[in-house]
Amino acid sequence: MLHAINLTKEFDARPVLNQVNLTVDKNEVYCLLGQNGAGKTTTINIFLGFLEASSGQALINGKDVQSHRAQTNKMIAYIPEVVQLYGNLSGQENLDFFSRLAGFTYTSGELTRFLRKAGLQEEAHSRRLSTFSKGMRQKVGIAIALAKKADVIFMDEPTSGLDPKATAEFTVLCQEFVAEGKSIFMATHDIFNAVNVGTRIGIMKEGRLVHERVTRDITANQLQQLYLETI
Numbered sequence: 001m002l003h004a005i006n007l008t009k010e011f012d013a014r015p016v017l018n019q020v021n022l023t024v025d026k027n028e029v030y031c032l033l034g035q036n037g038a039g040k041t042t043t044i045n046i047f048l049g050f051l052e053a054s055s056g057q058a059l060i061n062g063k064d065v066q067s068h069r070a071q072t073n074k075m076i077a078y079i080p081e082v083v084q085l086y087g088n089l090s091g092q093e094n095l096d097f098f099s100r101l102a103g104f105t106y107t108s109g110e111l112t113r114f115l116r117k118a119g120l121q122e123e124a125h126s127r128r129l130s131t132f133s134k135g136m137r138q139k140v141g142i143a144i145a146l147a148k149k150a151d152v153i154f155m156d157e158p159t160s161g162l163d164p165k166a167t168a169e170f171t172v173l174c175q176e177f178v179a180e181g182k183s184i185f186m187a188t189h190d191i192f193n194a195v196n197v198g199t200r201i202g203i204m205k206e207g208r209l210v211h212e213r214v215t216r217d218i219t220a221n222q223l224q225q226l227y228l229e230t231i
């Protein structure tokens, strides 16, 4: 689903991504770890089309994001660290608005079903988004991804600031999403959750992908050890 091929990015001749190669298959949750400034967000921003690579390629379902941006944007959804959306609109109105923007018109019943599937409690469907917690905002983000039939969700720091219950709920939602043949690519500092929710982990250092591990082959303590030895 996702391929980074020798992906390189320079800012003012300073390399911040250096020949990154990675693949994310369907049914995978790929978690990218690394210190501040390692290049995680830059990698995501290239896949989202927010930044152009200096060289190399970012492919989504075989399509280069640079030359097929309109097509690749239809295949993806993005959940930033804090999902902003429209504070004055309700959860359901936001979902309706962003679904239409993606070319989908749903009945009120269908919108309700997406919000339910994303785990948003019923009473919040008609409440203003500005009153939502981070976890609730993420659920609207996931509902939007479901409604626009995205194949891949990109996430930046999805569990920072979530309480343990919200983190557990979020983990289940991610697992349900990829169980339907889709994938998730996330940048995170949360080693323990990465082992929990991830199928594969990459560790970046100074713009390079220096380690990759399949989570079933590694414990959280082993990953923490590897991370500390790496950075």
Ligand SMILES: Nc1ncnc2c1ncn2[C@@H]1O[C@H](COP(=O)(O)OP(=O)(O)OP(=O)(O)O)[C@@H](O)[C@H]1O
Residues within 6 Å of the ligand: 011, 016, 034, 035, 036, 037, 038, 039, 040, 041, 042, 043, 187
């Ligand atoms: N628009 C930009 N112009 C110049 N340098 C940038 C720009 N965006 C990012 N950088 C630099 O690129 C490097 C990688 O940044 P990036 O945001 O990808 O790191 P990160 O791994 O996501 O870090 P964090 O964990 O803090 O979010 C950093 O040195 C950053 O200062």
